[in-house]
Amino acid sequence: MTAIGIWMAAIGTLAIYSFLYRDNPIYRAAEQILVGLSVGYLLVITIKTTLVPKVATPILAGDIWGIAAAIWVLLMWTRILPRFGWLARLPLAVIVGAGAGLSIPAMLKARVLSQMGAMLRGQPGFDAWVGALGVISTLAYFYFTRPQKGAFKALARLGTWYLMIFFGATFGYTIMSRLSLLIGRTDFLLGTWLGLLP
């Protein structure tokens, strides 16, 4: 990183952290710059790495499939013309249909069937029982078709305990994660910028 880059990054970091003292125009300016830069960067990189090689180049080369795909995409924009707005449904239908066709089996396999299979195939023992009880009781908590009374209520309540343990573990990791970001920026400010670190 060049000296100018280091100074800009340091000033940007301090501007964002100034919010911890109180809301101020410097913080808001830094926030707007960050959002603007992120969107601008996404736009440029999408044009450079996708629109040019995948759309512009095939069209200029006279590739019939490239031209057809570009026309198909442009149909999405007919929504702004009330008379031709219905044409936008054609590419939208393909996107929804293809998306559902691809994602439903993939998600069902990865998130449900494989996970259930792993639970059923697991080595019998304490861990397996804890896991099985967790799955059943958590599902019971989210089963709203019948009132939660008696033994079913106790099972659902056990499910809430499992959920709380999960949320607790996730929250612990979240604190660790956020502290890591602070450590990273402090390391940059004290080390790379000020040169105070050994």
Place this chain on the structure above:
Amino acid sequence: MSLATFDRRIIFGVIFLAVAAPLIVPIGLVSEVSPGTQQFYDLIEQLPEGSVIMLSFDCEASSWPEIGPVADALVRHAMRRRLKIIGTSFLSEGTALGYDLLTRLTRQTGMPYGADWIYLGFRPQYIAAMLGMGESIQTEFPEDYTGRPLDSLPLSRQVRTYADMALVVSIADDTMPQYWIEYAGGRYGVKIATGLSAVMVTTFTPYLDSRQLAAVIGGLKGAAEYERRLGIRGSGSRGMDAQSTAHLAIILLVIVGNVAYFAGRKKP
């Protein structure tokens, strides 16, 4: 001063000091290598020399202070094992960060671009791109990140689809590994592993049991453990001193807050 009038900026100051002090004066705390990190290390270690792995930098710049050390440690290990690396990214900001990291580290070891590593760059529609690479990487990425035709690079002539890769590693701060599991792992059978921000670890640990993920390494702690396993002291290890003292400060603040709360409640 009561809890109601307590200035929270004092807490921010305490946390900053707890983070800054051990960075200036390192304590040298040792991170014991956890079984999860060892599993990841063994996975890379067992790959034959010359195997091709894909590193996907699926993260934003805002999480790089945490994810960066993880990526750094993994790339160093891959280079030490003389693995060939194909880099890509499905989040725009991760694209430049990944390229910068690979450029910097490969320059240190003299790994030539094109033969030992290539960088494919960014694609916005990640599901389509993941599926596309299962059919043909060259069709999905006709050019690399720098604009060179992919077919002109020796490594890309050797690797056409996932079938030619030993492993895909998603360096992620969000749910992108989920899509790698579903579309690259589930459909094409390539082995998936992930380096995550700590907050995502609990989401993906269950996929280890079902073997849909080959290994998971999480956050700065994971990076510190991996660095220890590699025998180096990088930014992960340096950060863990600060992480530990900051946790200690938080625990003390929680105790003080609770004591003040209950003491204040007793008053009429």
